[in-house]
Each structure stands twice: as C-alpha cells, then as structure tokens.
Amino acid sequence: MQTGPQPADFADVRATNLAVVLRHVRAHGPVSRAGIAAATGLNKATVSSLVADLIDRRLLRETGLAENRIGRPATMLVLDGSAYAAIGIEVTGDHLTAVAVDLAGEQLLSWRRAFTASFEPGRGVSAIASLAGRAASRATAQGRQVLGLTVGVPGLVDETGAVRRADALGWSDVDLRGDLIKALRKPEYDVAVDNDANLAALAEQRYGNHSGARNLIYLTGETGLGAGLIVDGRLLRGGRGFTGEIGRIQLHGGTLQELAGIESLIQRALPDADADGPITDFAPEIARLTTAARAAAPRTLDALRDVGRHLGHALSLLTNLLNPETIVLGGYFVPLATWLIPAAQAEMATHTLAPDAGGAILVPSVLGSGAAAIGGAARVLDALDTGNLPALAV
C-alpha cells in the first residue's frame, strides 16, 4: 500500500522547498531571505535561488520595508496577490455564493444570488456556470490569471466531481464537474466539485479564527446538515469521498436532520412561516427568529434549546469518535449560536466519554454564510502549498 515515504530525488527536493518557502512567507511574511533561511534551516544561497524562482512565478514580491534591527536593512518578501485569483462557489437549497480570493488572502469579490433547489439540474448547472463565468471574467479583467474554480454542494460528491446524491437540492447522479466544464466551454483553469462541508472546513483551516487547530469539525447550517472533518491536520475523504454525512444520526425522536435541521427549527419556532407557500429563502425567517430570541419569546427559546441539545448529542458522538479540538457551527447556525451553544455544550459534556468533552470547544464561524465558497477558493490555493505551482509567467 502507499502509506509512508515515497522515493525522494533532487527535483522533488526543489519542489518541496519552493512550497516550504511559500508557506513560510504566507504564515510569517513580511520576512527577509535571511529570516526564511534561519526559520527553515535551508542555506542562504538556496533560499535566494528559491525566492528568485517564486518571484518569477509572481507568487512572491519584494516590499520596500526593512527589518527593524542592527545592520544593513534587508529587503522584505510578501505573497504577491496581484497575479492570480481562485474562485469558489457554494450551492445551497436557497442561494449561491461566489467568491474570488487572491494568493494573499484578499477577497476580490463576494456575491450572493437566489437559487431554487427545486430547479431541475440542467437549470441549476446553468445558473452556477453563469455565476462562475462572471466571476472569472471579473478576475481576468483585473489582469489576473484564474488558477481554478471549486463548487461546493451539500451531498455526496464522488472523486470525478459528480454529485451522487444531494437531498437538499433534490439531485442525484448529476455530472456537475463535466457539465460545468461544458457550460464554461472548457476553461483553461481547473474545475472541481466537492462537498460543501469539506470546503468550509478547509476555509476554517486556512482563514478561520482557529486555523491552528489540527482537529476541527465544521458543521454546516444550511438546508442540509453536513460535517467537514479535519483530523490530525488532514481533511478526511474516505474510500469514495463520502465522509461527514451526519444528517442520519439517530437521536431520541428522529434523525439529526429531522430534529435539528434549519427547516424543522423554522417550522417549530415560526409555525406561520410557510403559510404563504414553501420557503424559498430562509434568511428572512432566520432574521425573524433572531429577533424573537432577543425578545425572549418562549416558543423560540424552547425550539432553540431543543435544537442545541440535539446538536450537542450528535456532537458528543463525533467527539467520542474523532476527539476534535474545535467544532465550528456555520451557515444559519451562526446568528443563532448565542442560544444554541450553551444547550449543546451541556449535552456534549454529559455524553462524551473523555472528561471535559475531550477538550473540544464549540464556536460560531467567523467566515459568514459563504464559508464553503471561501473554502472552494482555499482548495485551489492549498494546491500551491503542496508544491503544485503554476507555470512560470511568460
């Protein structure tokens, strides 16, 4: 089997070291060549050569700043945000979010559009492709090369980028990656499709408040419930890519999706919400819920406490299995976190075998509702960190 080290040769050594320098500057820049050498253990001549290569590829740039120390001022290096863009799109049951991010982590655009999950998949693909095409055009118009696009979908996405099953969208067996490539007329950038919770977890790992956590679980709070699982520093993929499907966890009285999904929360706390037809956008209902919770409406507080307890019970199960350090609540759970978290934490403390819930803390995401879109871009940029660099600029 393919665990353990692979053979190393000197080309690998250089690719590895290019990535090491790039990661070091991302984490610690602005930093001088001497600083990189001291921190990485690479010798100064090697660092100079690696840095020259990365500047040629427009991944690093020099700034005029100097280190504040005795001796000759050193030229400082930072990530070059000007040359590239990565695009991510999040698909949910009621909206699309598109973001473009540059290498330096700057968000170049963040768009939200209504989306009707009950569309047949063909119309859904067109809507996604149209949004992706406009985001790519915007980046290109700014003189940037688009490195890639990743689309996040709530459901089972296989290794080929096909959506095998997405209950929240009513989709099954949609070759989303293939269809998008066609609709985008074979774009020059990479196109990938991934599970939304996986992407949101990658976004937290790269940009979140707990990006240092090597063991992090991201819980989506959209119309489908899913979990992105980072254990020992790596996102779990499994045999066919189908990890983190928590909706079917059986609790007293039903499944987690039935008891703690956004739909059931709304139905319980705002029984009149779908009086004038099915809900097509949950955002206004969540805003009403937040207002009612602030006013301490008993029905709302009861519903939130129950959902918090069910979430906590399911999270104790994840905690017993995976021993996370940080659990991040995302999506529509974020504005409701004040009321959900105390009930959930109490439940976790009760049902986790390890004392102190195994050290797990429960926090709301700071990335906003489009975390999976940000994660889609992060997935593109993460590829650079493992040495998969764009070709030299011509």
Added chain:
Amino acid sequence: MQTGPQPADFADVRATNLAVVLRHVRAHGPVSRAGIAAATGLNKATVSSLVADLIDRRLLRETGLAENRIGRPATMLVLDGSAYAAIGIEVTGDHLTAVAVDLAGEQLLSWRRAFTASFEPGRGVSAIASLAGRAASRATAQGRQVLGLTVGVPGLVDETGAVRRADALGWSDVDLRGDLIKALRKPEYDVAVDNDANLAALAEQRYGNHSGARNLIYLTGETGLGAGLIVDGRLLRGGRGFTGEIGRIQLHGGTLQELAGIESLIQRALPDADADGPITDFAPEIARLTTAARAAAPRTLDALRDVGRHLGHALSLLTNLLNPETIVLGGYFVPLATWLIPAAQAEMATHTLAPDAGGAILVPSVLGSGAAAIGGAARVLDALDTGNLPALAV
C-alpha cells in the same frame, strides 16, 4: 500550522530512501538491487549504497536465490528476521495476550494468560510487566535485540501513555507507561501504551487480509467495544488521542455497549452463564454460544441477530461519517461472525446514505483474538517504515 511539506535536505533524502528500500523489500521481496532501482526510480549506485547500509544494520539480508530471467543471475534481497524482535501485549477484561514478531513478520511467540480486570491497577501493572519481561527475555535469549514494547488497553490512553479511563478494566488515571518502565527497571527498548482498537487496526493494515485498504475500521469484540479508524491510509488520533469510542453510540433502547457488548450478548443468549458468580473468562461462554448457534437454538439465533442489527446500525453511522472500504470484526465477534454479519449488513444497507453502503464490506478478522497484541508489535515495526531505523549494529 504544521501541515504540508517540511524542508528537505540531503540527510532527509537518505533517511527517506532507506525507508523506501526497506518498504519495497517488505512488500515485494525477494527482489534484486536492479529490481529495487527499477521500481523506485532510484539509480542503481544509490540503491547499492542504501542496501549496503541496510545489511549493515541487519534489516536486510541476501539470499542465494536468483531471478528467473535472461542474463547473469542477480543476488536477491529479503528482510532479515534474525536480529530484532518487537513485542506487543493486549490487555482485556479477562485475559492478556503477548506476542513477539520479527522484522520479517514471523511470530516468535504468542502467549495467552488469564487476567482479572477487577485487580487494582498495581497488581494489573505487575502482571503485564511480568509477561512483558518474560517475552523480552525469550527474544534476547534467541540473540535478538528488542526494538520496543507496546501495550494495548481498552479505553482512553493519552499521549503520555497514561490510561485516563478504561471502563472494561475499572481503571482511571493509571500512568501505565511510567509504571511499566519502573516495573521493567528502565529497559533499553521503547515502551508505549496505546488504545487496543488502534493497535488492532494497525495489525490489520500490516498483516490482515485487507492490508491494502486505505480506509479500514476495526471493531474490537472484547469486554469493551472500541473502534480503530484508518482513513485515507492513516490511523486517526485526534486532539488528545481519544478516537474511536463507539460504546456510547445511542441506539433505540440503549447504548451500543449495552445492546451489543459481549456481556449483554452472553446474558441474553445464555441466561444461566453467571449463575455461579461473575464471569471471569468469556471464552468458554462464547464456545457454548457458538455450539448453540450451530444447533440453531432459537434464543441464541435471536440474540445474535439482534446484536448484529445493533452493530449494523452503529456501523452505518461510522460509514456515513468515514466511508470505509473494509470493516473488520475482531475479538469474540470472530467466532460469531457467521451469524452477526448478515443482520449487520442488512442494517448498514438501510441506514447508509451512499448507495451500496458506500462500498463498505464487513469481514471477520483473520488475526485471531490477539489482534491488538500483534498491532502492538506492528506499531514498533511501523516506526522503521518511516525512516526511524535502529542504530548500526556494532
């Protein structure tokens, strides 16, 4: 954070390549130097130098065999089993198992001893140390260097080798690694303590029938229920080392431990089993159960089907979360697998979101009841595969 590549230098390159050659010979030996070069992409001079080093360390040896092909016969290389031994001990609620394994995978000894979990920890530690000491003496008497000892315990084991909680033994906060080192009078070999299910999963990965599976779950079937989780080729450890605690999974009617643990199975299928006092060794009861199942005793078949269903329900949850390829039933579940597996598979098919249970198959372990002991030895030998080689023999 520390994901992604680390700086590479030429010493690392050599250590990496020594491990690559060692792994290649383990997987494909007997093999010639030319064969290693062709398969690994390393050049022949490098391979010759690496092989010379590994022979000096007594990790490889030459055999007289020649490859059957045109041209000059080549000297073939295999792992050298003669110089080292690794020792593993499994602790369960009713017995200890000790094994010693050489580098070539040969079991040098396999001992089973009665063990009373209700012993206070001090007596338990003495019993484990005594067994370990005898196994080490046996290996030393054969002229082998003991590379290490790993003890597997059913419960929460932290990074320091302390047992935080082991309900099946009635232990909490026992510094097992520290106490063993004292009892063994600071042995020259490494001493480690790990969760039993983790070790059994490592044993399956190295020696089992499904050793190629990159996504494998091992379910212990001892007095405590636990799972060892291998996802994407790696054993999951989590923030504090507390993964795979499945006993508390909530099902209709109780927890998995209550509904599908060995104790409850025996109580239900053999209600007279503890008529003459608490059971201190489950093996004879399991033998009675197997006999009754072969005779199609209705009470026994009902109990086994129910336990199978509960296991299947819990496994569907693991399958939804981790998408394994292979799930291995171990311990006392092995002789009962014929009756447990059909009921469990039906339940998994029903409750797993992905079609075809996400591709997961359910099989009994072929490693016997001491899989965690074998895994304890495997953990010691696995360290060699990552380049942590013993010093040159003097």
